[in-house]
Amino acid sequence: MENKNKFDLRETLSYFAFEVPVKLYRSIIRHGYPDSEKNKSLLIFTNFFLHILPVKVRKHTVKVRYSYCMGGITLLLFIILTITGGLLMFYYVPSTEKAYQNMKDLEFAVSFGVFLRNMHRWGAHGMVATVFLHMCRVFYTGAYKPPREFNWVIGVILLVSTLFLSFTGYLLPWDQLAFWAITVGATIASYAPMGDLQRFVLLGGNTVDQGALIRFYVAHVFLLPLVTTLLIGVHLWRVRKDGGMSGPPL
Amino acid sequence: MPAKKIDKQDIFPKGSGKTYGLLELVDGESRIASKEPEDTVFCFPHLLTPIMMCTLVTTIVLVLVSLFFNAPLEEIANPVRPPNPAKAPWYFLGLQEMVSYDAFVGGVLFPVLFVLGLMAIPYLDRNPLGVGVWFSKTRPIAIKLFTIFVIINLVLIIIGTFLRGPNWAIYWPWEDQGGGH
Numbered sequence: 001m002e003n004k005n006k007f008d009l010r011e012t013l014s015y016f017a018f019e020v021p022v023k024l025y026r027s028i029i030r031h032g033y034p035d036s037e038k039n040k041s042l043l044i045f046t047n048f049f050l051h052i053l054p055v056k057v058r059k060h061t062v063k064v065r066y067s068y069c070m071g072g073i074t075l076l077l078f079i080i081l082t083i084t085g086g087l088l089m090f091y092y093v094p095s096t097e098k099a100y101q102n103m104k105d106l107e108f109a110v111s112f113g114v115f116l117r118n119m120h121r122w123g124a125h126g127m128v129a130t131v132f133l134h135m136c137r138v139f140y141t142g143a144y145k146p147p148r149e150f151n152w153v154i155g156v157i158l159l160v161s162t163l164f165l166s167f168t169g170y171l172l173p174w175d176q177l178a179f180w181a182i183t184v185g186a187t188i189a190s191y192a193p194m195g196d197l198q199r200f201v202l203l204g205g206n207t208v209d210q211g212a213l214i215r216f217y218v219a220h221v222f223l224l225p226l227v228t229t230l231l232i233g234v235h236l237w238r239v240r241k242d243g244g245m246s247g248p249p250l
Numbered sequence: 251m252p253a254k255k256i257d258k259q260d261i262f263p264k265g266s267g268k269t270y271g272l273l274e275l276v277d278g279e280s281r282i283a284s285k286e287p288e289d290t291v292f293c294f295p296h297l298l299t300p301i302m303m304c305t306l307v308t309t310i311v312l313v314l315v316s317l318f319f320n321a322p323l324e325e326i327a328n329p330v331r332p333p334n335p336a337k338a339p340w341y342f343l344g345l346q347e348m349v350s351y352d353a354f355v356g357g358v359l360f361p362v363l364f365v366l367g368l369m370a371i372p373y374l375d376r377n378p379l380g381v382g383v384w385f386s387k388t389r390p391i392a393i394k395l396f397t398i399f400v401i402i403n404l405v406l407i408i409i410g411t412f413l414r415g416p417n418w419a420i421y422w423p424w425e426d427q428g429g430g431h
């Protein structure tokens with residue numbers, strides 16, 4: 001009785017050694033080992049990152065030979081591009097005087113700079129390829145048919161925004177390749193009705209110069225990623241609302 | 251008989267172990283709920299495993315490519331020294347190729363029609379058959395038309411990338427094409 005409020009070293013140590021870790025774990029992961037159906041369900045819908053998935057899917061959905069994971073790989077590449085792009089932003093200044101030097105610094109001065117730039121560059125090419133393959137998969141499996149018509153439309157917008165993301169990124173190194181590719185692209189824009197105006201708005205001037213660089217930069221690191229992220233969110237949400245991934249009629 | 255008094259407890263039973271519930275009634279045929287349970291599997295592990303494998307393989311491939319191949323970096327931009335030919339990025343070379351035939355038709359009209367046409371596909375195609383099957387034989391025309399569209403795109407990109415040299419003239423890949431791409 002008198003011991004009740006007394007400090008008990010053994011008890012305290014065992015509390016911190018054995019109970020706290022369990023309490024900590026239980027406060028983060030709120031379900032037991034996923035060997036029962038209940039825990040398998042909880043694992044999915046008590047997890048922020050997994051709750052976009054249903055608890056159960058048709059057997060058809062898990063066949064890799066159906067979707068070839070192309071939509072998923074596109075999403076993964078977009079995530080990798082966001083991470084590597086964020087890191088590149090630490091080293092890159094969107095100025096016609098500094099940009100090219102920054103690229104050289106990435107190559108020669110920054111640890112893993114080349115690797116970082118390569119990941120971002122090849123990831124971007126990869127994403128253009130996989131988004132196209134994903135579109136082909138959706139077409140050839142007839143997955144755009146009702147009720148998924150509008151998700152296809154959102155998909156087409158995602159295709160266009162992926163192309164623009166890649167195109168705006170192309171200018172940023174400010175080398176000959178970048179400069180002339182964008183000059184060619186901007187010339188194409190000038191063939192449209194009111195083309196000169198369009199080109200002016202795109203470039204923030206009449207030629208590819210500082211005005212164009214800052215516009216492409218802001219579009220590349222802020223506007224287009226924002227739009228793309230939102231649309232991917234809607235796209236995946238709609239996959240669920242349209243009854244999960246398509247499959248042959250039951 | 252007096253109406254049975256409904257207690258709050260009957261509707262919201264205490265200690266059911268449930269923290270919340272959400273129900274929604276919708277019209278229409280049920281897609282999953284009323285089907286045989288045999289047709290579905292748990293996402294864990296049946297879907298999460300392929301997703302993790304896919305993530306691993308893609309990441310490893312990208313890391314390997316990035317270790318062995320360097321992204322191009324040419325000389326600093328020089329507005330008075332255009333390369334000949336100046337090429338757009340590869341996925342726009344089909345566009346540039348079309349522009350070389352006609353600036354407005356190739357550069358504006360066709361691309362706009364491409365995008366609008368793609369968006370319109372689900373509303374133009376009234377054939378409900380062939381969902382969930384690769385190359386279903388029930389939709390031969392749609393498949394042919396789309397394949398033609400894909401091939402045109404690829405052919406234009408290949409011409410633009412490998413067969414165009416100075417002044418956008420046709421050059422074979424083994425000839426000196428000048429410029430870069």
Ligand code: HEM
Nearest residue numbers: 067071072074075135143144151152155156158159245246
């Ligand atoms: C940034 C680009 C995109 C991302 C990240 C993305 C992501 C995804 C993912 C993860 C799925 C689930 C099924 C799967 O992996 O195949 C999906 C399904 C779908 N996507 Fe995309 N997608 C993109 C672009 C597109 C494009 C360009 C189209 C078509 C023009 C499209 C149309 C669809 C349709 C209709 C579905 C439902 C397919 C089904 O139920 O079988 N998406 N998308």
